[in-house]
Amino acid sequence: MFFRTYIRHPAVQVCIKFNIAPAKGELKLTETYCPNCGHKNQEFYAICAGCGNPSPMSEFSARLEDTAEKDRERTRTGIWFLIFATLLSWIPYLNILGFILGAAGVILIILSRGTFGGNHYNYPVAAAVIFVVGTVIAFILVLSFATDIASMAASGSLTVSSALSALSSLYAGIIIAGLITGLSYVLILYALEDRFGRILAWCGFAAQVVVISVATLVTYSIVKSGMVAALSSNPPNSAALASVIAELNGIGYLKLLDAIPVILFAIAYWTVIRRIDRNEIPEIAVGVAP
Numbered sequence: 225m226f227f228r229t230y231i232r233h234p235a236v237q238v239c240i241k242f243n244i245a246p247a248k249g250e251l252k253l254t255e256t257y258c259p260n261c262g263h264k265n266q267e268f269y270a271i272c273a274g275c276g277n278p279s280p281m282s283e284f285s286a287r288l289e290d291t292a293e294k295d296r297e298r299t300r301t302g303i304w305f306l307i308f309a310t311l312l313s314w315i316p317y318l319n320i321l322g323f324i325l326g327a328a329g330v331i332l333i334i335l336s337r338g339t340f341g342g343n344h345y346n347y348p349v350a351a352a353v354i355f356v357v358g359t360v361i362a363f364i365l366v367l368s369f370a371t372d373i374a375s376m377a378a379s380g381s382l383t384v385s386s387a388l389s390a391l392s393s394l395y396a397g398i399i400i401a402g403l404i405t406g407l408s409y410v411l412i413l414y415a416l417e418d419r420f421g422r423i424l425a426w427c428g429f430a431a432q433v434v435v436i437s438v439a440t441l442v443t444y445s446i447v448k449s450g451m452v453a454a455l456s457s458n459p460p461n462s463a464a465l466a467s468v469i470a471e472l473n474g475i476g477y478l479k480l481l482d483a484i485p486v487i488l489f490a491i492a493y494w495t496v497i498r499r500i501d502r503n504e505i506p507e508i509a510v511g512v513a514p
């Protein structure tokens with residue numbers, strides 16, 4: 225019996241190239257002797273001519289197909305988690321639930337990425353790293369702003385200009401941190417998206433940049449004028465601080481703009497589920513055909 229093999233899995237190709245066993249040392253892909261009865265078969269046989277047992281090769285490919293099916297299902301579940309996480313991310317209090325769901329979704333996507341070819345092996349990992357970096361940067365910025373202001377106040381060097389320069393670098397940093405985390409939203413499923421999904425993801429990124437910049441600049445100008453008013457007298461004018469808080473509450477509607485990038489990202493992610501269901505994403509397939 226002659227068989228043509230259709231083997232595209234990189235792991236299998238490496239195994240064939242170096243004639244090594246692909247798993248736990250029990251398989252040899254170019255072995256022509258049946259491991260069960262010792263009959264000498266043609267290379268790439270599917271069923272032993274001596275005893276009728278399936279060859280290790282066909283068992284191996286069946287096992288990979290089984291893994292591929294599970295990976296597709298896990299990726300699908302992970303993407304649904306990610307969609308819910310994205311939609312919850314701008315709603316106060318529920319965003320914590322969203323964060324947990326999102327983390328679970330990213331872990332599922334990363335664990336099941338091996339079945340899909342190309343860049344999808346690296347992009348979800350890169351996205352997770354970029355997200356962590358962006359979050360850590362934002363955290364450090366807020367922390368260093370608070371400690372700067374506190375130490376300037378303690379040493380008596382807190383002036384309008386020193387407070388404003390600390391504030392402007394905080395807000396510039398928040399915009400940059402927002403750009404970095406926004407990139408991770410684009411990257412996570414980018415390799416699995418078609419042209420339409422990728423355009424949606426970049427639109428989500430652009431919308432996020434605009435929304436963060438607008439919200440940050442509006443907040444900055446309110447806080448800036450409040451700071452100038454509060455620090456212009458000694459002791460600081462507490463009524464000016466109260467009016468800053470009232471003004472910041474007044475622009476709460478800006479938070480609604482966050483829904484725009486969130487919805488664009490969610491639809492971009494959903495297109496990947498649709499592609500998986502329609503079999504449009506070529507998984508790394510292994511098959512033995514006569």
Ligand SMILES: [Zn+2]
Pocket residue numbers: 258259260261262263272273274275276277
């Ligand atoms: Zn045999």
